[in-house]
Amino acid sequence: MNPVTAIARPERDVMPSALPVERARADFPILKRMIHGSPLVYLDSAATTQKPQIVIDTIAEYYRQTNANVHRGVYALSAQATDLYEKARGKVAAFIGAEKTDQIIFTRNTTEAINLVAYSWGLAHLQTNDEILLTEMEHHSNLVPWYLVAPKTGAVVRHLPIHDDGTLALERWKEFFTPKTRIVAVAHTSNVLGTINPIASIAARAHAAGALVLLDAAQGVPHAPFDVVALDADFVAFSAHKMLGPTGVGVLYGRRELLEGMDPFLGGGDMIRTVTLQGATWNDLPWKFEAGTPNIAGVIGFGAAIDYLSALGMDKVRRHEMELTDYALARMNALDSVDVYGPADATARAGVIAFNHRRIHPHDLATILDRRGIAIRAGHHCAQPLMERLGQSATARASFYVYNTRDEVDALIEGLIAAGKFFERNQ
């Protein structure tokens, strides 16, 4: 794959970010840490984001004041815990524009949400020779569940290719989307290339032929205003921990009639209406899909994260990341030794930049940068088919969020230059 065309380093004036970044940074206690003697420069938010004090406090406060199991007790504490838990569900629904709160199902993470659809919907609806359309840029979490379910149903998995610039080859849609395609499962935003896919257009094409659309929105929902109705998605999966919330909480949004028609994914407590020795009947949405005691504290903490993001304003979050990405792309492209993957235009991508140094393996690069306090990801990013497509066994990846600054991009660039000098010494 060719690196994107170099563009000049921006000496132009850039509007100051609308986001109060310095104020926001003060809300994240971990950003005060020193790593190997340097301030932490955290550039791995695509893996997981840091947590603001309010999220940490909300979780601690829940355990201090309100801890009880939900949907069970008649006593006050349980009722309060249930109320906080369900209020968080309402916040999630409002955040993504869901029509009804009961369309929000809490899972452990994006992966479990996609597995839920693959098994509960897929096993019931996919038949021999039906087709599941994925893409070449998917994360393993939106590949492997389908690889597991397809052979059980006789269905076949296909992959829509990508262009060299990291965008989907939509002009080849008709080669890959056939009358047998039953579902299109696609990343809203690539976790490697940062590509933001044209979801509304994909949904319109799929729906016109009666197929469903599932969005892996783990890198989408956290980074820009998100409206499930406008996107016309049938299923949307994302994770709390990639949007300032705790680990262990994911979300599946689904169209109501689809969720109602699906059998439960996991069986156990809380998801039943009646259980007899002969069988069981299912609870209503969304609890039908929430077997066992959920991550109550995590969900409530997630609610606090959503409040925090909403207060910042998701349009401002998007603008901040776009400006930072534009700046970082320009500075990286100005380095002869660095190849950048993905779309050249920051408006077409999220704050995720995969890159390689021409003379330093990403693993070495990550070690050298870590010594300067800079945390980047190195590896295949759980997207091995995409790595194959890029012709790379691994890449480095920097990703941004609300707390990252231009100074931190500068630190990355300095680190890349220093790494080059370090590796090319005595030559």
Added chain:
Amino acid sequence: MIGATRGLNPLFAADNNDITMPMTADYNREDVELDALYRDTVLDHYRSPRGRKTLDRVDLSRDGHNPLCGDRLTLSLKLSGDKIADVAVKGNGCAISIASASMLAEMLPGMTRGDAQRLAEIFRQMMHGHPAPAGVDVGDLDSLEGVRQFPVRIKCALLAWMTLVDVLRQADSGTAETSITVTENDGEVV
């Protein structure tokens, strides 16, 4: 707040590196541990790896895989009786794994299979903090000693050597698998 938490809970104890040092923008600033990881000898092997060739005859061959970073290599041996006559290495990886495989290719030709296995075990022990026994010549492998300070990188250094151990053990037992995976933690073969 963080300091207070650390004081109370040993789980959050700061590591030894977590100390405040003045940050400079100097590209060449001193970093003793990093220098020890990437010694000149290591970088020399990385830039000009030995054993990058095709053997006229391959008697034993094995793929090694490091799933965390995606590094893969293929180790091929040409035997002459009980001796290793020649070694070829193919594959991509980080500087540490390339350099380590290069040292292997440099040292093995002429050794008996038993000596090669013993050297691999000595090197594995070195990576876990046990110096080579007195009198044993470990060649350039000494220069990889700095890897010990970077525990996540130990498996990079061991990939070629564990692949070697595996291919020889397999040849001894007559089984015929074709690849191994080196685990994240300590380079034990699984």
